Amino acid sequence: MPHKQPTLNLSPKVSDEVRKTTCYMCACRCGINVHMKGGKVAYIEGNRDHPVNKGVLCAKGSAGIMQHNAPARLRAPLKRVGPRGSGEFEEISWDEALDIATGWLAPIRRDNPEKLAFFTGRDQSQSFTSFWAQNFGTPNYAAHGGFCSVNMAAAGIYTMGGAFWEFGQPDWDHTKLFMLFGVAEDHDSNPIKMGIGKIKARGARVIGVNPIRTGYNAVADDWVGITPGTDGLFIMALIHCLMKAGKIDLDYLARFTNAPCLVNSDEKSPEYGLLLRDPDGKELVIDRNTGKPAPFDQKGVRPDLAATHRAAGVTHRPVMHLMAERYLSDDHAPEAVADRTGISAARIRAIASELARVAFDEAFELDHAWTDFRGEHHTKMTGRPVSFHAMRGISAHANGFQTCRALHVLQIILGTVEVPGGFRFKPPYPKPATAHPKPHCQATCNGPLDGPHLGFVQGPEDLALKPDGTAARIDKAFTWDNPMSAHGLMHMVISNAHAGDPYKIDTLFMYMANMAWNSSMNTRGVIDMLTDTDESGDYVIPRIIYSDAYSSEMVAYADLILPDTTYLERHDCISLLDRPICEADAAADAIRWPVVEPDRDVRGFQSVLCDLGARLDLPGFVTEAGDQKYADYADYIINHERRPGIGPLAGWRTGEQGLTAGRGAPNASQIDNYIENGGFFVEHIPKGANYYKPWNMAYQDWAVGMGLFDKPLPYLFSLYVEPMRRFQLAAEGHGDRQPPDHLRERIRRTMDPLPIWYDPSGDNRAEEYPITALTQRPMAMYHSWGSQNAWLRQLHGHNPLYLPPNLMRDNGLKDGDWATVTSPHGEITVPVLEMAALNPNTVWTWNAIGKRKGAWALDKDAPEATKGFLLNHLIHELLPPKGDGLRWANSDPITGQAAWFDLKVRIAKAAPQNQSKPVMKPIKSPVGQGPDNLAWKVGK
Amino acid sequence: MHPAPSVIIFTTFSGLGFGLLAWLGLGFPDVTGWSAFAFFTIAYVCAVGGLMASAFHLGRPERALKAFTQWRTSWLSREAVTSVAALLVMGVYAIGTIFFDKALPLVGVIGAALSLLTVFTTSMIYAQLKTVPRWHTALTPVMFLALAIAGGALLAGEVTTAAVLLALAGVVVMATWLHGDGAFARSGTTLATATGLGSIGTPRAFEPPHTGTNYLLREFVFVVGRKHGTKLRIIAFTLAIALPVILLLVPFSHWLAAVAVLSHVAGVLVTRWLFFAQAEHVVGLYYGKR
Amino acid sequence: MTALPDKTDRKLGLVIDLDTCVGCHACVISCKGWNTENYGAPLSDQDAYGAAPSGTFLNRVHSYEVQPLATSDKVQPPAQLIHFPKSCLHCDDAPCVTVCPTGASYKRVEDGIVLVNESDCIGCGLCAWACPYGAREKDEAEGVMKKCTLCVDRIYNENLEEIDRVPTCVRTCPSGARHFGDLADPDSHVSRLTAERGGMDLMPEMGTRPVNKYLPPRPKDALPEIDVLAPYLAPVDDAPGGFLGWLDKTLEKL
Ligand SMILES: Nc1nc2c(c(=O)[nH]1)N[C@H]1C(S)=C(S)[C@@H](COP(=O)(O)OP(=O)(O)OC[C@H]3O[C@@H](n4cnc5c(=O)[nH]c(N)nc54)[C@H](O)[C@@H]3O)O[C@H]1N2
Ligand SMILES: Nc1nc2c(c(=O)[nH]1)N[C@H]1C(S)=C(S)[C@@H](COP(=O)(O)OP(=O)(O)OC[C@H]3O[C@@H](n4cnc5c(=O)[nH]c(N)nc54)[C@H](O)[C@@H]3O)O[C@H]1N2
Ligand code: SF4
Ligand code: SF4
Ligand code: SF4
Ligand code: SF4
Ligand code: SF4
């Protein structure tokens, strides 16, 4: 019979129109093409021209249509009518909502601005929200970085003037060995996948260091299933091997790092351990040409890595000496760390060898001439094709700051930062810690704060302390407890506010942070704190204002809800003043714009802040005549200037001759210009300026031109972080700002200016709770939001606890059994599954899949709420009591980073259950429940 | 495979109905008038009822007629065509016997052949499937035919023949079970061949693609516990074969015959349930369910 | 028509690189998005916000753990994890087509794409039974069979830019683990990849002759732990304080 087939329309119309904006389902911020049919969103795909994703899109991004139309969307401002946590609300008008907010906030601002704590979670407008908080005058502002990965950010910035996060990237086009530490997904989601794909296509080697072999680690050529919390030991053993073999880039160390800088070595000196500087404060090095000290940056200086120097009776030794002393010690030999890290000495050596081989034997040159900051001209750029990336796996431990520092030291001794084939910064980085602001905390009634809240301390004098030595901030950031807490400590806000330590607050104002659930350590405890009442029956935290777009768990615990739009319904800017979307080769920023108008009584939160700011008479938000200055966020984006000529968006500013990039006056049609260009702006770094950026004058000049900074800022990488030494000196009794006695020893021990490793497991009672319990980000879900998405929730509707075969066997468990998991803080009962590609002492689950019954417009019997669970019930914001009556935070003692991954547990088989435990009461849904069946088609 | 009631009812009753039609077409029992009417009614109710039940299995029953078009390639289409042909031809034969007291032997033989062919085509729908090793054997059509013929004989009241044929069908059913239990393993299809990962080592299903269920899991991944399976087989065999044979061997009574028929039907329903429920589709491998 | 064409002019299909797939499910959702809005009925979801959500997907990503066999130098090789996307393989000898009673299932002569003509489909499910790979799913809302269309309404679509005329799952895959092309053309990118990397068939014993190929993972954990690399780590100087001495000497040469 002849073959017959129907005739198909092979060229159906794809859409009426494509609107190009920016995805919001994670901080990667990919460009998207939103295909519209009949005014509705029909299909979302990646924007090929966009610098971040170049057309690709992850599962969350592609499911944006389900996010945008989710039944969990809030519909109107809400005023709480039932008790906190009940979920009982009444819908109110915006006028009423803003009146209430103004009524609560104006007296605070008048009488004591610190009584407002304004904290933001998944905020992509931090430069704006912080500006608002600064103008309000409260010292209590931060975003979520403190519980997220401040160790990584701070270690990077203090060490190299830039960090991993999304602030830098491997040179994917040239690297031949890529080593990845503790990453499941990260913020740079799509670029990392694209990069891994690229180097795998070339057949280059990927080494994954992670207790769990999934995702990126599954495709890694070599998997190092390290014992959690011991990466520092492993990395320092690699440093040991490389230094011992002389496989370090001496030229690079001498020219671009503080390895040759001279350290005061007189134990009795009040400056012991500080760097020798000239009267202008410039670090001194010994110039090999003269044998004499000279400021590091002078023309012709050839810094000596080996020479010591005596000045005023004090011996000064180069940092290189201190490093040799520390890292060549047998304590750091592979044999000494093999047991604790769970990596054999032979394997450590093999990896060190491979690093050495690729960095030095496979070195190559690019024909880019460049001139360094000493004026020396180079005809080529040397490439060392070894690159690293790391994230929360090493940073979310209480020893994370030092571990991240150790990794940077490893990168630097290999000479592989900002060189071809290595790790490269994205503008506005590199930028040394000293070029960042310092923290500010001086509040005055009815006035703005004395400066930006967050910053990089250089020593005890920069701490945010009140005159009586107590914490100026509610989260105790920048105190002796955690001096370098550059991102604040969001995870301590509710706990401290509830305890009245350091003081009580009046209003907690939060944006986009699900603190009553997955973003809190100690979820149950936080819920209790939010609902706790004092003797007079009033809530201990009197008022809570919250902005969310969806019916999250946190909504139920607030008194006033300011409902946000979805990401397709509002203006936004992804600004160079904030967390930018740049590439190593280009500066870039982007916008969101309302590709559809909201069909509910909701408003973009930033626009609401413009309104509220004017109602409160905040200086930055009213005109001289006292009127509202910015009609909405779009108006702010276009017209706000941070410094003259520098605004939220760098593209299409008004220059002397027409439109210009970087510096320029506001341009009324700037947003239209962005829309025309696909929603983003890119400015490429000229060839020859795009490597060696911290020292490359062509880059420095380009950056000044773009307005990234006001004058060239070349600097040295800090293998030795002097500000840390200043804190140690204080702990040793020097200086007039002194730590409390109970912290002296810890500061001395942990704040070593050269990376060290210490073991946080003792504080978490590892003798009784020997197993580490971890979470990982599922690539297809974003924290708590994914579950309201009908497509995504089918991928991850519940989360088993994965156990290695030995722990399954030891506990008599088989797949589908239930187990009780106990930590020093609490207990959960959950379903288990076996996984062989897992460190034998580690269990794990997917993060934030478990949901509270009644939240997210889901059925109360949704698997997320019955089988799903959170490890957060087992994690506490405080360490187990030490018997000294003190509240020790479960955080890195240097930065305050929440130590999520120090969680230690015990496991025992449990009887079969029909629900994970703890079972919590349902909350009433303010939006009802989603429909049963979906057959989604916009066209036709 | 999911033991959908519609297919169980369909295969059981259409098998019996067409089995009875075949006997009737061959002149057993040689009846006319009202008693012919009674026999044909039973046969048609079973056959047509079974076919209609199968329509419940369709997502779009209103388009069922389209299923007649692909008889050149599709066993399901062939089944549709042969069943209708059998029903039509036997209809002519039935009209002859009921209304005109006249059996048309040639028509009857053709009708009987078509009836058995229908049972055969039904069985081939399953037997053709390489994806279900338990079914992919000549024993499947033999088993369907054996049960249809024996059941038909039973309904036709051919007592001795039925007893013998039931016993034979019993042997065939046993053989399918025994053969079927090792079929999946013998097929050589494993997770290693399914994924191609066998060259590295032993693969094991880790996370399923979705935490929830889906069409494939509902349709293809049905697991019967071994103990439970054995128990049901004993029940099935007793009801479908042993009890009717015993009842046929004791002196004939209409009551006993009726019990034998009911028992047989119940037994065949259970064998059919097992036929589906115990059939392992290779797709289960991808879900770690084999 | 249910008969398979004797021969197709081209064999369009996917080549999936198991060495590179990170299991992100981007292809799954992009496929769901495109095929919900395009070819045929939308891919529906049941109990979408309820206790047992379930929906139609044309592409799903499994994952498998593989325990490699012990070797003389690796007594206990670490287990590996492989992400495994699976959609219709557009078999040359597609059993799903020949079983179809209505002719709704067919294989296109011009490019070998296996499709379901939804207006002819009675939803009998037999084609899904015949497919060894679980590549067909009956849509509960529409009652018809759904399967990967190889984005037939994209790959020739003149309303799309030429570069975008690829399946949406290929276009979206962040790690570049999915490749699309003509496997009948030995010079195509996909044929070359298949040849170079030992592209394989799934369940070859089924005789379906799939067009889609899978590139096996490259050998893992193969970094030699023994002396091959030892020269790189020979100490510069074993004497106490040797490192500083070496430093001095080496710096002289810089
Ligand atoms: N066990 C464990 N817990 C963890 C972690 C871990 O690794 N393990 N990781 C921690 C880390 S690093 C982080 S960053 C936190 C993240 O935790 P959160 O910052 O709390 O993140 P989400 O859960 O996404 O909550 C953000 C809230 O924003 C709301 N939202 C979504 N879109 C919009 C919008 O457009 N506008 C507004 N106004 N609101 C919106 C959501 O509905 C949700 O309620 O979790 C922390 N918690
Ligand atoms: N899809 C998706 N993307 C996201 C998010 C999301 O929720 N979903 N969240 C965003 C946010 S807020 C953040 S902070 C980032 C975080 O992105 P990631 O840094 O990737 O964070 P996690 O998913 O928590 O993964 C931590 C990884 O570290 C490993 N690990 C834990 N302890 C150790 C250790 O001691 N050593 C080593 N080497 N590894 C260890 C864990 O096994 C895990 O693989 O992701 C962002 N991107
Ligand atoms: S990685 Fe995914 S969720 Fe994040 S911005 Fe990009 S497309 Fe959106
Ligand atoms: S994979 Fe399955 S559905 Fe696709 S052609 Fe092959 S047999 Fe048919
Ligand atoms: S379900 Fe549709 S496509 Fe499949 S065999 Fe039946 S009629 Fe054909
Ligand atoms: S080719 Fe198209 S239909 Fe097929 S899996 Fe990919 S996206 Fe889905
Ligand atoms: S999109 Fe690519 S990397 Fe992600 S699961 Fe699909 S094939 Fe794998």
Ligand SMILES: [Mo]
């Ligand atoms: Mo985070």
